[in-house]
Amino acid sequence: MEVIVKNIKGQDTSKKVTLNDGVFGVEPNDHAIYLDVKQYLAAQRQGTAKSKERSEMSGSTRKLGRQKGGGGARRGDINSPVLVGGARVFGPKPRNYDFKLNKKVKQLARRSALSYKVKEDALIVVEDFTFDAPKTKSFIELLNNLQIADKKALVVVAGADKNVYLSSRNLPKAKVAAAADLNTYGVLDAAVMVVTESAVAKIEEVLAK
Template structure:
């Protein structure tokens, strides 16, 4: 599949690049996408919820009433879960929600997500660029020039670029990522992808291993 190459002014350079079919033209695997997105979201969970059990409560351990004849349940000390202000039974504990997913499955999921974006014509390829200084106004102009300002956009660069990152940081609908770090969730969450030529080569290199 061929796509046109634009510059950051939104002008067609007259050149075209071919999207690698093994990365952008496969039959998408929805189950692989589901698993990879599930793993990504699970890894974002803090898992820090915690409630005190009976042994962790501060309070007297004196037995409140006699064992029999009180007319109610045996409730023991004041930390009993059946009393107001007492402990909680089987409450949450800090835990790690993340789980393992094989590298081949993750790569398949990313290729599937990229293939969906290619099918939707939601990939814009631009010439390699950088900004002389961090400036949000310059980044907004670039979005307008490429006609993606009203969409959720994922900007993919070949490597870290501090000026571009800082220019996009205050724009709610724009995310900047480097080619080796893109993930299935980020690709699918964006309505459009803007990829530099070098980043395109890097993506194909990483996902063709």
């Protein structure tokens, strides 16, 4: 599939980029997308929730009432989970929520997400660009020229570009990502993707294997 390359002024150029059908034109696999997004969100969880169990509570270990004949539930010391202010049974403990996902499944998920963007006509290819200095005004001008200032945008560049990243940092609806760091969640979360020419080649290099 051929896509016309735009410049940073939003104008069509004479150049065209041929998108690899094995990356941008596959039949989307929704289950692979679900698994990859689930893993991404699980990895973001802190997993630091913690409550005290019976052995960790401070308090007397004296048995408060007799074992039988009281008319209520049997209980031991003041730390018993059946009492108000007592310990919690099977409470949360610090843990890692991340889980393993096969590399081929992750790649299929990313190809599926990119294919959805192409089908929705939500992928724009622009010439390679950079800014002389970090300037939010320059980044806003780029979005305005591409007529996507009111949309949630993901700008993908070939490699880490500090000036472009810092220029977008104050904009809540805009994100900048390097092609190597592209993930399924980031692609789907954006309403429109802006990809530089060299970033297209980098994405195809990683996902066409």
